Amino acid sequence: MLSSTLARLLASGAASSKPELVRASGLARSTVDAGVQELLERGVVRTTGYQQPGGRGRAAAILELDPNYGYVLVADCGRHSAYLKIFDVHQRPVAETRIRIEFSHGPEVVLEAIVAWFRSALSDLPHPAVVAVVGVPAPVDHRDGSVVRPPFMPGWDRFPVTHYIRDGLGCEVILENDVNLRALGEARAMPEFSGPLLYVKAGTGIGVGIVTSDGVLMRGADGSSGEIAHLKVTGHDEICVCGSRGCLETVASVGALTRLMVGAAPATPTTQEERDLFFSRLRDGDPAVRASVRRAGQYLGEAIANLVHMINPHRIVLGGSLVDADDELLATARSIVYQQALPISTRELTLVRPALGVDSGVGGGLVLGMERALAPDRLG
Ligand SMILES: [Zn+2]
Numbered sequence: 001m002l003s004s005t006l007a008r009l010l011a012s013g014a015a016s017s018k019p020e021l022v023r024a025s026g027l028a029r030s031t032v033d034a035g036v037q038e039l040l041e042r043g044v045v046r047t048t049g050y051q052q053p054g055g056r057g058r059a060a061a062i063l064e065l066d067p068n069y070g071y072v073l074v075a076d077c078g079r080h081s082a083y084l085k086i087f088d089v090h091q092r093p094v095a096e097t098r099i100r101i102e103f104s105h106g107p108e109v110v111l112e113a114i115v116a117w118f119r120s121a122l123s124d125l126p127h128p129a130v131v132a133v134v135g136v137p138a139p140v141d142h143r144d145g146s147v148v149r150p151p152f153m154p155g156w157d158r159f160p161v162t163h164y165i166r167d168g169l170g171c172e173v174i175l176e177n178d179v180n181l182r183a184l185g186e187a188r189a190m191p192e193f194s195g196p197l198l199y200v201k202a203g204t205g206i207g208v209g210i211v212t213s214d215g216v217l218m219r220g221a222d223g224s225s226g227e228i229a230h231l232k233v234t235g236h237d238e239i240c241v242c243g244s245r246g247c248l249e250t251v252a253s254v255g256a257l258t259r260l261m262v263g264a265a266p267a268t269p270t271t272q273e274e275r276d277l278f279f280s281r282l283r284d285g286d287p288a289v290r291a292s293v294r295r296a297g298q299y300l301g302e303a304i305a306n307l308v309h310m311i312n313p314h315r316i317v318l319g320g321s322l323v324d325a326d327d328e329l330l331a332t333a334r335s336i337v338y339q340q341a342l343p344i345s346t347r348e349l350t351l352v353r354p355a356l357g358v359d360s361g362v363g364g365g366l367v368l369g370m371e372r373a374l375a376p377d378r379l380g
Pocket of ligand 1 (some may be wrong): 229230240241242243244245248249
């Protein structure tokens with residue numbers, strides 16, 4: 001616990017010497033001495049020179065995390081592409097790429113592509129991987145590191161993702177829902193975090209990640225917090241991929257709007273070509289497509305207003321491919337939220353686009369990865 005506390009203070013920049021660690025931690029000098037000694041011996045921390053002594057007293061050694069300790073790997077996966085990035089312990093990126101994947105091709109094909117790129121990139125780097133964080137567009141069971149009944153993803157239900165990647169990379173693996181990672185990344189990007197924060201993703205799928213006022217993810221008892229895709233929309237009864245009817249996903253997801261445009265049956269998968277056509281018609285101002293997106297914004301706004309009543313968030317971030325593609329959707333959803341939610345719930349509320357843009361998920365993955373790399377049971 002002691003080593004972890006000190007390492008986190010060094011990682012956050014709150015301290016960079018023993019005197020500063022004493023001040024920041026409130027621990028006794030002798031305790032800090034012992035903890036730093038252990039971190040130095042284990043190769044987690046190194047000294048990089050001496051601070052100029054202010055007034056009297058000896059110069060204090062400057063301490064920082066030792067890059068030799070290893071790398072944090074992050075894979076932020078959507079259904080059709082993955083953003084892969086390697087960071088050193090100073091949270092600086094050292095390698096990155098984007099690869100095309102198709103979750104519908106099954107877990108072995110997708111995970112092997114991810115593992116192959118990381119192995120290749122690591123072979124050119126001097127240090128080992130400490131931990132890999134993998135975000136997936138599906139509900140995650142954190143007890144065994146698998147995904148649970150994801151729609152349009154044959155072969156993934158209960159597939160042991162964590163084990164597979166651990167075998168491939170030889171490091172610890174954390175599996176997390178992609179929207180949860182985005183929420184965490186956006187929370188840590190705020191100069192002064194004030195929660196709760198909700199990240200609402202509206203794209204191929206719809207989901208919400210929740211970061212509490214304490215800055216931690218709210219995953220729920222089974223890891224399925226924020227599954228708003230299956231909230232019921234009044235006046236609709238289209239069949240949903242979940243087997244139920246009238247879910248938000250059947251009227252406000254890119255899949256639903258694309259099916260509407262091409263006249264496809266409900267709850268069937270769409271092709272890349274169909275989705276590309278949808279986005280190009282939206283960009284070109286096709287009246288029918290524009291109207292369908294405006295309605296989607298209203299449904300999303302109504303769902304978000306309900307969340308506002310329940311959670312009273314401080315900040316709501318609205319992201320995802322549908323939001324990225326349409327300038328009006330955020331404004332539509334925002335006006336519905338302010339119409340429908342109680343003034344007491346919206347007094348402090350801001351509803352914004354992602355501050356990190358497409359990097360929200362990777363940012364959240366880095367947060368989880370650093371926490372794990374410096375966790376008490378790894379360092380103690
Ligand atoms: Zn549903």
